[in-house]
Amino acid sequence: MTSIPLCLPDSITPEQFLNEYWQKKPxxxxxxxxxxxxxxEPEDMLGLALEEDASARLLTQAANKQEGLPQWQLKKSPLVETDFDKLPEQWTVLVQNMEQWSPELGQLWQAFDFIPQWQRDDIMVSYAPKGGSVGKHxxxxxVFLAQGFGSRRWQLGKFCxxxxxxxxxxxxxLFDDMGEVIFDEILEAGDVLYVPPKLSHFGVAQDDCLTFSFGCRRPNLMQIIDSLADIATNDSDLFIPMLxxxxxQASGELQADSIDAIKDQLLQMLQSERGSDIIRQAVSEVVSKRQYDALIPEETLDTDELMQALSEGATLQADYSNRLLYSQNNDDLKLYANGQRIDGLDAAATSILVRLANGEHLQSQDVMDVDPDELSEWLENGWVWIDYAE
Structure with a gap:
C-alpha cells in the first residue's frame, strides 16, 4: 500500500489540530x-459478525416502548443467523477490532499518524439499514467517525x-437530552468526523451504511496502579519494612502523622530514579496491551517463504492489530509488544523494530542485518505484517 495522506483538511496542520481541536471541539x-x-460492503460485515471469533453486538430498538420493558435489546457475540430473523425496523450490528480481520483496513491508521500509535484503541464498524442508530450517547x-459505505446523519450536542x-x-x-445541537450534517462515503471525549452525538443511517470508528484512548489510573504493583513485586528492596x-500515642490509634510518613516515603520512591524506571515500564506495558485476544492465523509463512516474498518486492510493516512501541530514557531504549517487554535483542533487531513501530515500510535490503529466523518469529508473533507487491 502506498503512503496515505494525513486525515486533515488542507487548511489545518497537525499542530493546529492538536492545539485547537484535540479533546476540545469537533x-x-x-x-x-x-x-x-x-x-x-454491508454483506461483508454481516458475514463477519457471524464468525465464531468475532467480537460483535446486535442492537435492536423497539418501535414502541412497552410498560416495564426496555426500548433497546442487546445481543453479544457469538451471533447466529437466526438472530437476524424478524428484526425490527431499526437495528445495528457492531464489530470491534476490525484491523484484526483486515490488515488492509488497519493500514488506514497511517492517516492518523499525528496521534501517537500507543493511543490507538481499535477500529469498530457499525452497520445499520435506513433509520438504524445506537441512540444519543x-x-x-x-473517535474519528469515517463513513465507508452509504450515508449517516450526525448530530452533536453538549459536553457531558x-x-x-x-x-x-x-x-x-443512552440519554434523551443532548442540549443545543451544534452540528447537523450528513456524511457521505469518505467523509470523517472527529468527536472529542464526552461530546454527545447521535448518528442515524440514511440508507444501508457502514461507519468505521477509529477510536483513541489513554489508560486510566487504575490500570497504571495495577501495573505498578505487578512490576514492583520484582524489586526485593520494596519488601523491606519501612523505618x-x-x-x-494511644495503642489503638493509627495517627495521621504515621500515614503521612508512609505517604512521603512512597512518593520519594516514585520520584526517584528507581521509581521512574518502574513507572516507565508500568505505563509501557499497559499501553502496549491488546484490548482483544489475538486471532490464531490459519496459516503463516515459514522463514524461506518470508524471505522469498521480501526479495520479490513485499514490504514488512507493523501489524496494526498488535501493539508495538518503545520508550527511551537517555540511551536506555526498551521495546514492548502486546504488554510485554522485549529483551535479548541485538542492535540491528532493535533498530528495525523501532523503525517498524514508527510506521515505516521496510524492504528486503532494510532487514539484511537481521536473522531471518528472527523476522519469521516476529511475523508468527503478530508484531509485523507482510504487504505483497502488486
Whole structure:
C-alpha cells in the first residue's frame, strides 16, 4: 500500500489540530479518508459478525416502548443467523477490532499518524439499514467517525459529565437530552468526523451504511496502579519494612502523622530514579496491551517463504492489530509488544523494530542485518505484517 495522506483538511496542520481541536471541539473532514470507499460492503460485515471469533453486538430498538420493558435489546457475540430473523425496523450490528480481520483496513491508521500509535484503541464498524442508530450517547475517548459505505446523519450536542443522567434500565448508556445541537450534517462515503471525549452525538443511517470508528484512548489510573504493583513485586528492596518516626500515642490509634510518613516515603520512591524506571515500564506495558485476544492465523509463512516474498518486492510493516512501541530514557531504549517487554535483542533487531513501530515500510535490503529466523518469529508473533507487491 502506498503512503496515505494525513486525515486533515488542507487548511489545518497537525499542530493546529492538536492545539485547537484535540479533546476540545469537533471537526468535519470532507473526504478525509477516500481510501475507505468501496473497501467493504454491508454483506461483508454481516458475514463477519457471524464468525465464531468475532467480537460483535446486535442492537435492536423497539418501535414502541412497552410498560416495564426496555426500548433497546442487546445481543453479544457469538451471533447466529437466526438472530437476524424478524428484526425490527431499526437495528445495528457492531464489530470491534476490525484491523484484526483486515490488515488492509488497519493500514488506514497511517492517516492518523499525528496521534501517537500507543493511543490507538481499535477500529469498530457499525452497520445499520435506513433509520438504524445506537441512540444519543457519548464516549470517554476520542473517535474519528469515517463513513465507508452509504450515508449517516450526525448530530452533536453538549459536553457531558458525571452528572449526565442516562435512561434507566437500558442495556447501553443512552440519554434523551443532548442540549443545543451544534452540528447537523450528513456524511457521505469518505467523509470523517472527529468527536472529542464526552461530546454527545447521535448518528442515524440514511440508507444501508457502514461507519468505521477509529477510536483513541489513554489508560486510566487504575490500570497504571495495577501495573505498578505487578512490576514492583520484582524489586526485593520494596519488601523491606519501612523505618518510621514514632511518637507516644494511644495503642489503638493509627495517627495521621504515621500515614503521612508512609505517604512521603512512597512518593520519594516514585520520584526517584528507581521509581521512574518502574513507572516507565508500568505505563509501557499497559499501553502496549491488546484490548482483544489475538486471532490464531490459519496459516503463516515459514522463514524461506518470508524471505522469498521480501526479495520479490513485499514490504514488512507493523501489524496494526498488535501493539508495538518503545520508550527511551537517555540511551536506555526498551521495546514492548502486546504488554510485554522485549529483551535479548541485538542492535540491528532493535533498530528495525523501532523503525517498524514508527510506521515505516521496510524492504528486503532494510532487514539484511537481521536473522531471518528472527523476522519469521516476529511475523508468527503478530508484531509485523507482510504487504505483497502488486
Amino acid at each position: 471537526l468535519l473532514i470532507k473526504q478525509g479518508l477516500p481510501q475507505l470507499v468501496g473497501m467493504f 457519548y464516549d470517554d475517548y476520542d 459529565d458525571k452528572s449526565t443522567e442516562f435512561v434507566a434500565d437500558e442495556p447501553i448508556r 518510621l518516626p514514632q511518637a507516644l
